Amino acid sequence: MADELAGCSHLTRAPLDLAVLLELSQGPEDGALAVFGGTVRRHNDGKQVRAIDYSAYAPFAERRLQEIEAEAVARCGARICLVRHRLGELSIGDLSVLVVARSEHRAEAFAAARHAIEAVKHSVPIWKREEYSDGTHAYVMGCELHEEHHG
Amino acid sequence: MTESQSDSTMVVECCGVLEELCGGPEYRLRLPHIPISVAELIERLAAEQPAARDMLDRTACAVGDHIVSRERLLQRGERLVLLPPVSGG
Numbered sequence: 001m002a003d004e005l006a007g008c009s010h011l012t013r014a015p016l017d018l019a020v021l022l023e024l025s026q027g028p029e030d031g032a033l034a035v036f037g038g039t040v041r042r043h044n045d046g047k048q049v050r051a052i053d054y055s056a057y058a059p060f061a062e063r064r065l066q067e068i069e070a071e072a073v074a075r076c077g078a079r080i081c082l083v084r085h086r087l088g089e090l091s092i093g094d095l096s097v098l099v100v101a102r103s104e105h106r107a108e109a110f111a112a113a114r115h116a117i118e119a120v121k122h123s124v125p126i127w128k129r130e131e132y133s134d135g136t137h138a139y140v141m142g143c144e145l146h147e148e149h150h151g
Numbered sequence: 152m153t154e155s156q157s158d159s160t161m162v163v164e165c166c167g168v169l170e171e172l173c174g175g176p177e178y179r180l181r182l183p184h185i186p187i188s189v190a191e192l193i194e195r196l197a198a199e200q201p202a203a204r205d206m207l208d209r210t211a212c213a214v215g216d217h218i219v220s221r222e223r224l225l226q227r228g229e230r231l232v233l234l235p236p237v238s239g240g
Contacts, residue, residue: 054239055167057164057232060213060217060234061239085239085240096239096240097239097240121237122237124237124239125239126237126238126239126240127167127235127237128238128239139235139238140238141236142239143236143237144209144210145236146218
């Protein structure tokens with residue numbers, strides 16, 4: 001599994017680093033910065049979550065994350081949008097996904113960040129398996145992929 | 152495994168919950184002919200792994216980094232990837 005993420009710049013098994021994305025995205029013409037982070041929460045559907053194990057089909061997920069960044073810029077008018085997703089077993093409170101969007105004014109940055117996280121949830125082949133404190137686990141059933149994501 | 156057996160076998164990659172339902176990240180499927188449509192391959196997999204059938208109905212299929220239709224013909228050496236409903240974020 002070591003080279004599963006070879007060539008992937010948007011998927012990582014390492015902790016996500018907001019400071020790196022802020023540095024990568026900064027520009028002198030921007031007056032707005034929107035940041036969205038997804039974190040592992042303790043409860044879901046009445047069960048106590050101990051951890052979440054994230055997996056991905058990496059080649060497809062990497063391509064979609066790159067496309068989502070470009071879509072967020074093109075559709076929402078932001079100057080830049082960066083998306084990173086973490087894989088592997090995450091503990092309560094860990095960051096699973098980060099979106100950073102910058103634009104001249106706030107509306108475009110907010111819109112781009114919102115567009116990007118919704119697109120991640122609907123169209124990127126990433127799965128979460130919740131590990132519960134009682135020793136059981138379950139995959140979270142999310143959104144079906146469709147051929148519209150056939151690039 | 153003989154040459155003829157290996158010629159009629161395709162390896163399917165099972166992601167997410169399908170890894171559990173099909174017993175591992177890869178599933179080796181003996182097939183009566185190749186090329187074979189995605190739909191026929193999925194039906195044969197569901198027949199061998201009935202617990203996965205409902206999930207297979209909700210599963211997208213990919214070759215490489217693109218989704219393919221159920222009508223798509225799979226050629227020898229291609230690897231079908233099964234993508235159940237996603238839950239990133």
